[in-house]
Amino acid sequence: MFDTRLLGRRPGAMQSEQRTVAAPARMGLDLIAIAAGAPIELDLRLESVVEGVLVTGTVNAEAAGECSRCLGPLTQHVELYLTELFAYPGSITASTSEEDEVPRIEDDALNLEQVLVDTLGLELPLRPLCREDCAGLCLECGIDLAIAEPGHGHDRMDPRWAALAAKFGDPAADQPDDQASQDLQTEEN
Ligand SMILES: [Zn+2]
Numbered sequence: 574m575f576d577t578r579l580l581g582r583r584p585g586a587m588q589s590e591q592r593t594v595a596a597p598a599r600m601g602l603d604l605i606a607i608a609a610g611a612p613i614e615l616d617l618r619l620e621s622v623v624e625g626v627l628v629t630g631t632v633n634a635e636a637a638g639e640c641s642r643c644l645g646p647l648t649q650h651v652e653l654y655l656t657e658l659f660a661y662p663g664s665i666t667a668s669t670s671e672e673d674e675v676p677r678i679e680d681d682a683l684n685l686e687q688v689l690v691d692t693l694g695l696e697l698p699l700r701p702l703c704r705e706d707c708a709g710l711c712l713e714c715g716i717d718l719a720i721a722e723p724g725h726g727h728d729r730m731d732p733r734w735a736a737l738a739a740k741f742g743d744p745a746a747d748q749p750d751d752q753a754s755q756d757l758q759t760e761e762n
Pocket of ligand 1: 640641642643644645702703704707708709
């Protein structure tokens with residue numbers, strides 16, 4: 574929340590804001606987010622323009638989550654660059670746009686939370702990785718391939734897969750009526 578009264582409404586007036594705030598809630602995506610209460614460093618410039626207040630600057634924070642391949646914990650530094658107009662109520666911008674397109678100044682204050690949530694949603698990776706070349710988990714035994722022995726693999730096929738492979742390896746087995754007609758023949762004989 575920023576109070577815009579100090580800034581005043583004279584276009585061109587400027588105010589810089591350097592603050593560290595605590596995240597009011599978990600902000601981010603399912604697999605990676607800034608935790609509630611985690612510090613968020615704001616280095617912003619508020620500039621009065623005819624239609625409202627233009628906020629520009631950087632936001633720095635640490636996001637935490639889990640690797641989408643190996644499910645190990647990970648942290649990622651997040652740096653966001655903001656350029657956001659907050660419209661004065663009653664301005665032309667406010668009357669020609671929706672509130673979810675252009676945020677509003679309400680009671681002489683602008684609330685950055687929704688802008689941060691939206692920007693994080695675009696900037697954070699949908700599938701975060703603990704490192705670029707994370708090998709993930711072995712599909713057969715689930716071991717983290719990063720700590721498995723070199724060339725980790727499974728020579729023996731799981732009996733269930735072996736049964737499937739045998740079934741689908743035999744073209745005749747694909748025809749569901751086959752077994753039934755054989756049974757019928759056996760009865761007739
Ligand atoms: Zn990983």
